[in-house]
Amino acid sequence: MSKVSRQSPVWLVGSAGMLAGDILEELHKADFPCVISDREVDITDINQVRAFIGQRHPAWIINAAAYTAVDQAEKETESAFAINGLGPGVLGAVAAQTGATIVHFSTDYVFDGSGDRPWVETDSTGPLSVYGRSKLDGERRLAEATDRYFTFRISWLYGVRGKNFVKTMVRLFREKPELRVISDQIGGPTWARGLARNIAALVTNGKGNPGIYHYSDAGYISWFDFAVGIRDAALAVGAIDREISILPIPTSEYSLPAPRPANSRFSHDKVRNQLGFNVLPWRSNLDAFFREWKALDFRP
Numbered sequence: 001m002s003k004v005s006r007q008s009p010v011w012l013v014g015s016a017g018m019l020a021g022d023i024l025e026e027l028h029k030a031d032f033p034c035v036i037s038d039r040e041v042d043i044t045d046i047n048q049v050r051a052f053i054g055q056r057h058p059a060w061i062i063n064a065a066a067y068t069a070v071d072q073a074e075k076e077t078e079s080a081f082a083i084n085g086l087g088p089g090v091l092g093a094v095a096a097q098t099g100a101t102i103v104h105f106s107t108d109y110v111f112d113g114s115g116d117r118p119w120v121e122t123d124s125t126g127p128l129s130v131y132g133r134s135k136l137d138g139e140r141r142l143a144e145a146t147d148r149y150f151t152f153r154i155s156w157l158y159g160v161r162g163k164n165f166v167k168t169m170v171r172l173f174r175e176k177p178e179l180r181v182i183s184d185q186i187g188g189p190t191w192a193r194g195l196a197r198n199i200a201a202l203v204t205n206g207k208g209n210p211g212i213y214h215y216s217d218a219g220y221i222s223w224f225d226f227a228v229g230i231r232d233a234a235l236a237v238g239a240i241d242r243e244i245s246i247l248p249i250p251t252s253e254y255s256l257p258a259p260r261p262a263n264s265r266f267s268h269d270k271v272r273n274q275l276g277f278n279v280l281p282w283r284s285n286l287d288a289f290f291r292e293w294k295a296l297d298f299r300p
């Protein structure tokens, strides 16, 4: 298989997804050549991946493809492990043959949520759900396949594309007289655009030690705090027109098939110090998100 050259593009895998859309826009702004694929190149099929890489010779592979239906994964274990576990291993194995570097995304769900200090990259994992186990499997398979990888564990991702907590809250603010939101799970939101800017800078600079990194916006909050912030930001830009009441509830009052970690705080020291990532406060990122979403007429 031929090797990558200086003119080789970035291959953005899972390009129809929420995070991928923002990454693609940021790479375009940086004038970086990109090739994209979504389901038409199945990352669990090594022959499809080999054929694609053989034709395009990417220098970087950004894997934003994933099985992200966290609760459904409890029943669809096989699909979750194929896409989240096997897939990154396949991409890593093929990349190792060409010298491409892989950027991959994982999750706070690889941790058991114990304690109240921010998780560092060397902490022991202990996923509570099928989704978390499948993502951990993918991290491991990727690291076994190649040395040239950057795995970013992120939490509470949101952006203008697809379904996410922010857009769901705004829809519910418009529909309901009152909302109850969990206040005993603490973590940090990740604005997809902010992460995408950092990823574009990483690819453009091409520097940094491979490995696992933790990333989210700065500040540790509960889902309840986040909902209150979303309501305030939504009111400020006219996404909603009345202040509905939000009540804090414990996790025990909101049962879901997949258990969530109570502590999803990420330390940002490594990503800041070693990769120079810009980690901005969750609240200013949320305001920026709403400005961007407003310009898109708050599309669903």
Ligand SMILES: NC(=O)c1ccc[n+]([C@@H]2O[C@H](COP(=O)([O-])OP(=O)(O)OC[C@H]3O[C@@H](n4cnc5c(N)ncnc54)[C@H](OP(=O)(O)O)[C@@H]3O)[C@@H](O)[C@H]2O)c1
Residues within 6 Å of the ligand: 013, 014, 015, 016, 017, 018, 019, 020, 037, 038, 039, 040, 041, 042, 043, 044, 063, 064, 065, 066, 067, 068, 083, 087, 105, 106, 107, 108, 135, 154, 155, 156, 157, 158, 162
């Ligand atoms: N969303 C979150 O809150 C969150 C939190 C922490 C970490 N993450 C991680 O962040 C990354 C990006 O998440 P996201 O929410 O942007 O994902 P997403 O919107 O669900 O997009 C994933 C994309 O991958 C595609 N895909 C699925 N299986 C594939 C396969 N076998 N081959 C090729 N493409 C395939 C999906 O297609 P279909 O739509 O047809 O399935 C979809 O277009 C993922 O690694 C995710 O695990 C997300």
